[in-house]
Amino acid sequence: MLALTRKAGERIVIDDNIVITIVDIKGENIRLAIEAPREIKIYRGELYDAIVAENRQAAVPAKDGILDVLKDIKVRKP
Template identity: 70%
Template sequence: MLALTRKAGERIVINDNIVVTVVSIKGDNIRLTIEAPKEIKIYRGEIFDAIAAENKQAAVANNLTELDRLKALHIKK
């Protein structure tokens, strides 16, 4: 991890194609702009965490009783 101190108007360049600029600082709030290629996904931390939790939930098999109910609906020939 790299920790940097930046002032308003200063920027950080990542991998030659991502630029993070400090636009303003007001109290505890910092406004940033991020310039990156469109194929790079950028999420706020809380949104990323929610997506990861949903993906994890979807990957886990649901309650077996639900699967059993579906099996019971199977029509035998």
């Protein structure tokens, strides 16, 4: 991890195509502006963590009992 000290108006450049600018600092809050290509996904940390947790939950195999119930369901054709 790289930790930097920046002042308002200063920038950080990542890989020639991502620019992070410190827009404003008020107390413990820092306002950032991020310029990046559209194909690069940018998430707030807590939102990213929620997405990862939901994806892990979705990848958990279904319990055998649930699959047995689904196998017994008959679909009516119109």
